[in-house]
Amino acid sequence: MIGNIIEWSVRNVFLVLLGTFFVVAWGVYAVLKTPVDAIPDLSDAQVIIYTEYPGQAPQVVEDQVTYPLTTAMLSVPKSKVVRGLSNFGVSFVYVIFEDGTDIYWARSRVLEYLSFAANRLPENVRPSLGPDATGVGWVYQYVLVAKNRALDELRAIQDWFLRYQLTAAHGVSEVASVGGFVKNYQVTVDPRRLQAYGISLKTISDVIASSNRNVGGRVIELTETEYMVRGKGYLRGISDLENLVVKAHEGMPVLLSHVARVELVPDERRGITEYNGEGEVVSGIAVARHGENALQCDP
Helix, strand or coil: CHHHHHHHHHHCHHHHHHHHHHHHHHHHHHHHHCCCCCCCCCCCCEEEEEEECCCCCHHHHHHHHHHHHHHHHCCCCCEEEEEEEEECCEEEEEEEECCCCCHHHHHHHHHHHHHHHHHHCCCCCCCEECCCCCCCCEEEEEEECCCCCCHHHHHHHHHHHHHHHHHCCCCEEEEEEECCCCEEEEEEECHHHHHHHCCCHHHHHHHHHHHCCCEEEEEEEECCEEEEEEECCCCCCHHHHHCCEEEEECCEEEEHHHHEEEEEEECCCCCCCECCCCCECEEEEEEECCCCCCCCCCC
16 A cells, blocks of 8 residues: 555656645645634633622522523523522623534524513613623733822723723723722711601612703704704712702702712722732733634734
8 A cells, every 4th residue: 555655656746746835835824824822712602691789698699680590591502501600799690502602603592592581680680791702811911000190090091091992903802990999979878867857868869860861852943043952960070969959848958968978989899900019000901702813812
């Protein structure tokens, strides 16, 4: 057998050289086009369902959110494992699919079943899908440093400006923000004043929610010109919150500042980000999409 191959190769030198050329060309093309990654992605195709249920204990989250979602995802086509994790105020459901399943087909199927399962969840609880990335999709991380900027200002720049620009980069699925302080308006009520005016906590929350919106009206025509009527009611600062009318008491308006203290405070944090041991900074993490080449999606 080997002798016949050698004899045929000697008689057909041109075909052997031509075949050798194609094999070498294919090898060079494969070397140039093969995705390179520090940690190759060998994970299964999975879809993560993330749900927030603020202020609820893990057992409540498990019974009212995680369990209904987990049982609904068991019937998703090509799913082989469904795992649920409940934490304080948050729920994670992992739907793992069979090998070779297209990740975007899997996400569409999960979203289809999620629309039916959402009716079994508590009111105002809205589950959402995680990014179309894997556990090894962490491809780039950067920090924001400025001498004349506080951490809350840097975090606002990252959340409202820089993050959206980097999300548009090729192959980037999500840009997560870590570190710094997230600004929050905090309303601290005085229970004695609430009792004196006969105001409940629900009234306070309803007044704040109903006052923070814009209202559109109709069109008024004057001298052959149309003017659109619009009510601008978005809250823009602490003073706007303090001047909200909560109730009329004996012919006098009771403002929110009369029964509560309004402050601009940082949101709760569960960790910090340091840079080279020099102190806390604001950072961003770029996560690559499933199947993307990490060398080509570097922002």
